[in-house]
Amino acid sequence: MIEATDIDTSYGGIQVLWDLSFSVSEEEGVVAIVGPNGAGKSTLLRVLSGIQPIDDGELTLWGEDIESLQPSDVVDMGFVHVSEERNLFNEMTVEENLEMGAYKRRENMESNMQEVYDLFPILEERSSQKAGSLSGGEQQMLAIGRGLMAEPKILALDEPSEGLAPQITDRMFEKIEAISEDVTILLIEQHVNKALSLAETAYLLENGEFVAQDTGQGLLESQHIEDAYL
Numbered sequence: 001m002i003e004a005t006d007i008d009t010s011y012g013g014i015q016v017l018w019d020l021s022f023s024v025s026e027e028e029g030v031v032a033i034v035g036p037n038g039a040g041k042s043t044l045l046r047v048l049s050g051i052q053p054i055d056d057g058e059l060t061l062w063g064e065d066i067e068s069l070q071p072s073d074v075v076d077m078g079f080v081h082v083s084e085e086r087n088l089f090n091e092m093t094v095e096e097n098l099e100m101g102a103y104k105r106r107e108n109m110e111s112n113m114q115e116v117y118d119l120f121p122i123l124e125e126r127s128s129q130k131a132g133s134l135s136g137g138e139q140q141m142l143a144i145g146r147g148l149m150a151e152p153k154i155l156a157l158d159e160p161s162e163g164l165a166p167q168i169t170d171r172m173f174e175k176i177e178a179i180s181e182d183v184t185i186l187l188i189e190q191h192v193n194k195a196l197s198l199a200e201t202a203y204l205l206e207n208g209e210f211v212a213q214d215t216g217q218g219l220l221e222s223q224h225i226e227d228a229y230l
């Protein structure tokens, strides 16, 4: 469970997140954070991962204060962040990349890998291929698969449809919905309609502040979304 109260953060003295309060529990399916470019969505995920420090406020993950945690502790506790950059090991094979995701979960590695392959069969076909030679969609599947290998309780996905063709994007959203049956997904997306349609809870972030919170469907139908995006 993630609980944030009035958190602020800044880059080089320029504040980018203001007084954010929210919680995400592993009982939830999809929690979406949407907002225009530069709103601070990726920064928020970096804060939750323990990569970006907070200036003020309180942030706990499963009751532990983020200030006492290293980014690797955050992963061990169950919060796994698949960043926009994907950060694959391009010279390593698909299978080796998946193994890297399991570095602290060796005991279930084989069965977890099979689950990833069942979810994304193309990865099994490409298991001996170098990650750097995969298509954009396959690389995104691998990045998500590697995240799943760490057995997350909450999996944060930063723009999983970034750079994907429309048809592949639709399939990616189907996969995200399937994953969310077992793992809570914290989803950041530019495809606002698709993200909010999936989300039980959703937040609209603008200029580093939450300006609306509702069910996904409620936010989708709200004036806030119309004002922010039209």
Ligand code: ATP
Pocket: 011, 012, 016, 035, 036, 037, 038, 039, 040, 041, 042, 043, 044
């Ligand atoms: P996008 O949808 O375009 O990815 P975002 O909502 O994820 O945007 P962030 O990437 O979190 O937004 O950026 C929030 C603000 O912080 C922006 O003004 C950005 O320029 C600034 N910013 C992000 N990373 C850094 C950094 N490493 N150093 C300085 N400023 C940064």
